[in-house]
Amino acid sequence: xxxxxxxxxxxxxxxxxxxxxxxxxxxxxxxxxxxxxxxxxxxxxxxxxxxxxxxxxxxxxxxxxxxxxxxxxxxxxxxxxxxxxxxxxxxxxx
Amino acid sequence: xxxxxxxxxxxxxxxxxxxxxxxxxxxxxxxxxxxxxxxxxxxxxxxxxxxxxxxxxxxxxxxxxxxxxxxxxxxxxxxxxxxxxxxxxxxxxxxxxxxxxxxxxxxxxxxxxxxxxxxxxxxxxxxxxxxxxxxxxxxxxxxxxxxxxxxxxxxxxxxxxxxxx
Numbered sequence: 001x002x003x004x005x006x007x008x009x010x011x012x013x014x015x016x017x018x019x020x021x022x023x024x025x026x027x028x029x030x031x032x033x034x035x036x037x038x039x040x041x042x043x044x045x046x047x048x049x050x051x052x053x054x055x056x057x058x059x060x061x062x063x064x065x066x067x068x069x070x071x072x073x074x075x076x077x078x079x080x081x082x083x084x085x086x087x088x089x090x091x092x093x094x
Numbered sequence: 095x096x097x098x099x100x101x102x103x104x105x106x107x108x109x110x111x112x113x114x115x116x117x118x119x120x121x122x123x124x125x126x127x128x129x130x131x132x133x134x135x136x137x138x139x140x141x142x143x144x145x146x147x148x149x150x151x152x153x154x155x156x157x158x159x160x161x162x163x164x165x166x167x168x169x170x171x172x173x174x175x176x177x178x179x180x181x182x183x184x185x186x187x188x189x190x191x192x193x194x195x196x197x198x199x200x201x202x203x204x205x206x207x208x209x210x211x212x213x214x215x216x217x218x219x220x221x222x223x224x225x226x227x228x229x230x231x232x233x234x235x236x237x238x239x240x241x242x243x244x245x246x247x248x249x250x251x252x253x254x255x256x257x258x259x
Contacts, residue, residue, distance in 0.1 A: 001214055001216060002103060003102065003103065003106050003146060003147050003148075004147055004148075004214070006103075006106055006107070006110065007106075007143055007144075007147050008205055010110040010113060010114065010143065012198050012201050012202050012205075013114055013117075013198065014113055014114060014117045014136075014140075015197065015198065015201060016194045016195065016197055016198035017114065017117040017118055017121055017194070018117065018121075019193060019194040019197045019198075020121060020190055020191055020193075020194035021117075021120065021121030023187055023189075023190035023193055023194070024121065024185065024186075024187050024190040025121075025185065026185050027126060029126040029129075029130075029174065029177075030120075030121075030126055030129060032170075033120050033126065033129050033130060033133060033170075034120070034121060036133055036166075036167075036170075037117050037120060037121070037133075037136065040113075040136055040137065040140045043140065043144070043158070044140050044143060044144065045201075045205075047144045047147055047151055047154070048147060049205070049208075049209075051147045051148050051151075051215075051218065052209060052212065052214045052215070053212065053215065054215030054218055055218075056148075056150045056151075056218050056219055056221060057225065057226055057229050059151070059154070060151065060153065060154045060221075060226060061226070061229060061230060061234055063154055063157075063158075064154070064157060064230075065234070065237055065238075065241060067157070067158060067161055067162050067166075068161065068241050068244075068245065069241065069244065070162065070166060071161065071162075071165060071166045071169075071245075071248070072244045072245060072247070072248045074166050074169065074170060075169065075248045075251060075252060076248070076251065078169075078170070078173055079251055079255055082173075082176070082255065085177060091126075091177060
């Protein structure tokens with residue numbers, strides 16, 4: 001029963017690192033990658049909390065939808081990045 | 095504590111260390127292509143930790159590796175090859191670690207308050223794929239349709255990007 005609590009701790013640490021990366025960069029791709037770190041930490045936190053509460057199907061259904069929407073989000077964000085790169089010829093955020 | 099439990103905790107700590115190291119690598123790496131490769135290790139270690147938390151979550155763990163690592167991260171890494179100048183200019187924002195620490199402490203306190211009055215469940219019910227499918231088709235059919243439309247839109251967008259329209 002220790003693992004869900006360890007999962008919460010690891011999730012918080014990864015999320016904090018993601019927030020640090022999000023704030024500490026002006027590169028648009030690294031901002032996207034940092035948001036993906038936060039996404040992974042959120043998924044880990046959801047499963048750790050659900051294991052403590054005794055839920056099985058709710059976190060799985062939630063995460064399946066979240067990851068699939070995450071895929072859509074990455075593709076849309078990447079299209080925006082490509083357009084930005086074509087216009088500015090740089091990946092740096094002003 | 096049993097031998098199996100000791101192994102599980104050791105593996106969990108091992109994957110926890112890998113995930114934290116990968117997250118630090120992604121935020122510190124100057125080349126964003128290598129940072130995207132770091133995201134693969136983060137995704138795999140998070141999937142392994144989810145499977146270790148409870149065996150009922152092993153189905154999602156496989157889904158995470160297949161869909162998230164297998165498509166999202168690989169798409170990111172391959173698409174980055176299109177750009178010139180992938181090196182990141184470092185910016186030093188002195189208050190960024192402080193904000194990250196505050197966010198971490200805030201989530202920790204929030205979880206501490208939430209779980210302080212809750213008795214943890216010792217064992218979860220066994221996972222059944224049929225129950226999951228019935229659950230999605232009966233209770234979550236509308237989000238599923240929205241998701242299907244979103245994925246279709248993504249496919250159209252990928253084709254239009256490839257054609258440079």
